[in-house]
Amino acid sequence: xxxxxxxxxxxxxxxxxxxxxxxRMAEYCQRQGIKLRPHTKSHKIPELAKRQxxxxxxxxxxxxxxxAEVMLDSGITDILIAYPLVGRGKATRxxxxxxxxxxTVSLDSLEAARAISEQVTARNVRVGILAELDVGFGRCxxxxxxxxxxxxxxxxxxxxxxxxxxxFFPGQFVVGPTERAALLGEVNDLLxxxxxxxxxxxxxxxxxxxxxxxxxxxxxxxxxxxEVRPGMYIFNDRNMEGIGVAGVEDCALSVIVxxxxxxxxxxxxxxxxxxxxxxDRYLAGDGRGFGIVKEDPEAELENLSEEHGHLxxxxxxxxxxxxxxxxxxxxxxxxxxxxxxxxxxVRGERVExxxxxxxxxxxx
Amino acid sequence: xxxxxxxxxxxxxxxxxxxxxxxRMAEYCQRQGIKLRPHTKSHKIPELAKRQxxxxxxxxxxxxxxxAEVMLDSGITDILIAYPLVGRGKATRxxxxxxxxxxTVSLDSLEAARAISEQVTARNVRVGILAELDVGFGRCxxxxxxxxxxxxxxxxxxxxxxxxxxxFFPGQFVVGPTERAALLGEVNDLLxxxxxxxxxxxxxxxxxxxxxxxxxxxxxxxxxxxEVRPGMYIFNDRNMEGIGVAGVEDCALSVIVxxxxxxxxxxxxxxxxxxxxxxDRYLAGDGRGFGIVKEDPEAELENLSEEHGHLxxxxxxxxxxxxxxxxxxxxxxxxxxxxxxxxxxVRGERVExxxxxxxxxxxx
Numbered sequence: 001x002x003x004x005x006x007x008x009x010x011x012x013x014x015x016x017x018x019x020x021x022x023x024r025m026a027e028y029c030q031r032q033g034i035k036l037r038p039h040t041k042s043h044k045i046p047e048l049a050k051r052q053x054x055x056x057x058x059x060x061x062x063x064x065x066x067x068a069e070v071m072l073d074s075g076i077t078d079i080l081i082a083y084p085l086v087g088r089g090k091a092t093r094x095x096x097x098x099x100x101x102x103x104t105v106s107l108d109s110l111e112a113a114r115a116i117s118e119q120v121t122a123r124n125v126r127v128g129i130l131a132e133l134d135v136g137f138g139r140c141x142x143x144x145x146x147x148x149x150x151x152x153x154x155x156x157x158x159x160x161x162x163x164x165x166x167x168f169f170p171g172q173f174v175v176g177p178t179e180r181a182a183l184l185g186e187v188n189d190l191l192x193x194x195x196x197x198x199x200x201x202x203x204x205x206x207x208x209x210x211x212x213x214x215x216x217x218x219x220x221x222x223x224x225x226x227e228v229r230p231g232m233y234i235f236n237d238r239n240m241e242g243i244g245v246a247g248v249e250d251c252a253l254s255v256i257v258x259x260x261x262x263x264x265x266x267x268x269x270x271x272x273x274x275x276x277x278x279x280d281r282y283l284a285g286d287g288r289g290f291g292i293v294k295e296d297p298e299a300e301l302e303n304l305s306e307e308h309g310h311l312x313x314x315x316x317x318x319x320x321x322x323x324x325x326x327x328x329x330x331x332x333x334x335x336x337x338x339x340x341x342x343x344x345x346v347r348g349e350r351v352e353x354x355x356x357x358x359x360x361x362x363x364x
Numbered sequence: 365x366x367x368x369x370x371x372x373x374x375x376x377x378x379x380x381x382x383x384x385x386x387x388r389m390a391e392y393c394q395r396q397g398i399k400l401r402p403h404t405k406s407h408k409i410p411e412l413a414k415r416q417x418x419x420x421x422x423x424x425x426x427x428x429x430x431x432a433e434v435m436l437d438s439g440i441t442d443i444l445i446a447y448p449l450v451g452r453g454k455a456t457r458x459x460x461x462x463x464x465x466x467x468t469v470s471l472d473s474l475e476a477a478r479a480i481s482e483q484v485t486a487r488n489v490r491v492g493i494l495a496e497l498d499v500g501f502g503r504c505x506x507x508x509x510x511x512x513x514x515x516x517x518x519x520x521x522x523x524x525x526x527x528x529x530x531x532f533f534p535g536q537f538v539v540g541p542t543e544r545a546a547l548l549g550e551v552n553d554l555l556x557x558x559x560x561x562x563x564x565x566x567x568x569x570x571x572x573x574x575x576x577x578x579x580x581x582x583x584x585x586x587x588x589x590x591e592v593r594p595g596m597y598i599f600n601d602r603n604m605e606g607i608g609v610a611g612v613e614d615c616a617l618s619v620i621v622x623x624x625x626x627x628x629x630x631x632x633x634x635x636x637x638x639x640x641x642x643x644d645r646y647l648a649g650d651g652r653g654f655g656i657v658k659e660d661p662e663a664e665l666e667n668l669s670e671e672h673g674h675l676x677x678x679x680x681x682x683x684x685x686x687x688x689x690x691x692x693x694x695x696x697x698x699x700x701x702x703x704x705x706x707x708x709x710v711r712g713e714r715v716e717x718x719x720x721x722x723x724x725x726x727x728x
Binding site: 007008064084086087089111112132138139140141143258261267269272275278279280305306310322323334339340341364 | 373428449450453473475476498502503505506507535623624626631633635636639642644645669670671674685698699702705724725727728
């Protein structure tokens with residue numbers, strides 16, 4: 001099948017670019033002696049997780065137990081659930097998983113740890129635990145090294161749990177290179193203090209797991225980090241391009257849409273809206289727009305209805321006609337994939353493979 | 365099963381409120397002699413479409429052929445696809461549908477009409493056509509009554525097509541009651557001119573289809589409108605509350621989430637983010653926030669990561685604890701449902717039914 005024969009809207013992945021992205025990250029990690037544990041929330045596709053394992057990943061990351069279940073069913077047996085699982089129901093399902101695979105969970109509360117301990121002990125299995133450090137993003141995690149140590153000490157004596165180290169998410173690094181250096185200094189101070197505090201108390205940190213795509217290639221500059229969890233790097237997107245982490249030529253994923261209306265002056269309407277692209281905002285520049293139109297960068301995808309993309313074509317010299325196809329790099333690849341049951345791997349004009357987004361909808 | 369036993373995040377629909385919303389709209393339409401053709405994109409659930417038919421709807425509206433296929437398979441046979449279907453592939457599937465049901469399509473270009481005409485003629489079936497009028501939203505549709513008439517005249521002679529009238533989407537009415545009156549005057553001028561132009565040329569308008577939830581109860585004030593297509597009214601949401609179309613007590617749909625972290629001062633993190641709520645913005649007031657926390661309206665759901673909801677609790681007196689459950693009315697019910705494979709109908713504390721969101725993912 002040819003790309004031009006796909007019904008629109010269709011999410012396509014340029015396999016050459018994706019493979020280059022995978023290789024580049026794997027080589028960097030290998031060179032630096034850092035373990036690569038890609039976050040599979042970006043694609044939710046077991047076949048792609050396996051490609052990541054084959055190209056050098058030591059395990060994968062997921063956010064939800066449902067995602068872990070799908071990935072484990074496909075044969076991947078080293079999984080970090082980088083999410084504080086809370087409550088008995090989730091702990092029970094976690095124990096089920098731990099019977100079949102090496103599972104680690106990151107968390108920041110004794111409540112979460114206790115519920116997991118109870119369930120895995122009842123099943124006579126073990127789960128690895130990473131204590132989450134807040135390095136300044138202010139989402140989850142404990143920012144004070146003494147409090148984090150106190151939590152880790154309590155966790156390390158709970159039955160069924162194996163304390164394995166630290167996890168952090170440097171979510172504030174969605175900035176350009178200049179702001180980055182200052183942020184890095186602050187984070188390294190905290191990482192240093194924390195690792196010293198744990199060392200003083202004899203609590204070993206087998207893993208210090210950092211990462212995210214925007215910081216992945218700086219991983220060697222983060223003190224003590226020996227594992228990274230980038231997700232978006234497999235595809236890249238307009239946001240990664242906007243903050244200078246990737247070029248347009250590194251963006252493997254795009255959405256093919258069709259112009260369905262050009263009857264309003266200065267506008268062309270395409271057949272993808274927020275239910276195709278998601279309504280995730282642009283994190284760089286003026287924050288405007290929802291994608292890059294590859295055929296006409298002067299067109300601005302300025303607004304999204306649920307099923308309509310509103311192209312502002314006032315500053316464009318291209319003459320839009322109904323039925324024409326366009327290729328759009330979305331703001332956020334992870335959220336875009338999450339809108340689709342199936343996406344396509346393409347090479348040149350040829351559709352090589354259709355992947356089912358098998359872990360889509362695994363919200364629990 | 366009890367609501368408190370549902371794993372989170374879980375989308376729940378208060379059946380009493382939903383039934384009241386359905387009845388109120390059906391009664392209004394019946395009283396005004398206006399046909400009710402609900403837009404099922406808001407729920408994508410055949411069982412709910414059937415509830416709407418039972419409570420007085422004369423047919424349904426969808427945005428995508430894939431949605432029409434799901435709804436038709438469930439036995440609904442009067443369907444308006446309120447979307448300009450473009451291209452041969454879609455026209456072929458449309459002809460398939462037209463063999464089994466009474467199908468109408470709205471469009472604004474001769475290109476779209478011709479492709480449909482070719483396919484339905486080849487199959488010896490008929491499809492109804494509504495010509496789309498742009499009443500000021502500036503998305504699809506033709507704003508000039510003479511140009512619209514010229515298009516309709518060309519459509520009306522194409523084989524296999526039955527010209528049935530006008531369709532418009534008053535998307536700009538997402539405003540408070542005061543701005544509304546001025547907008548209504550402008551729209552009625554255009555509607556009047558258009559209907560007169562069509563009448564002069566003897567082109568009959570069997571249907572003048574307006575509507576949308578924000579304008580549904582004003583439908584009788586729109587000149588000549590004899591059909592409405594509200595979608596959100598079945599659930600309502602924070603946006604409808606914000607623009608004064610519904611009260612909090614009319615919001616049937618909410619998302620039950622669990623607090624998974626409270627380790628950052630002034631923050632509580634819940635287990636629903638943009639992949640649970642969508643990242644659709646608030647259309648009223650200061651545009652901030654992503655939902656109303658029913659248990660604590662002083663908490664602001666100020667930011668969404670993919671799987672984390674960031675509650676700002678600085679102005680709240682409630683003491684948040686890990687494991688606690690909260691009930692959140694989302695900004696946009698349609699986009700929220702679209703994130704889930706299954707949602708639950710509840711009455712009081714009892715989960716009465718689980719619905720599969722069967723038309724989810726039907727992006728084509």
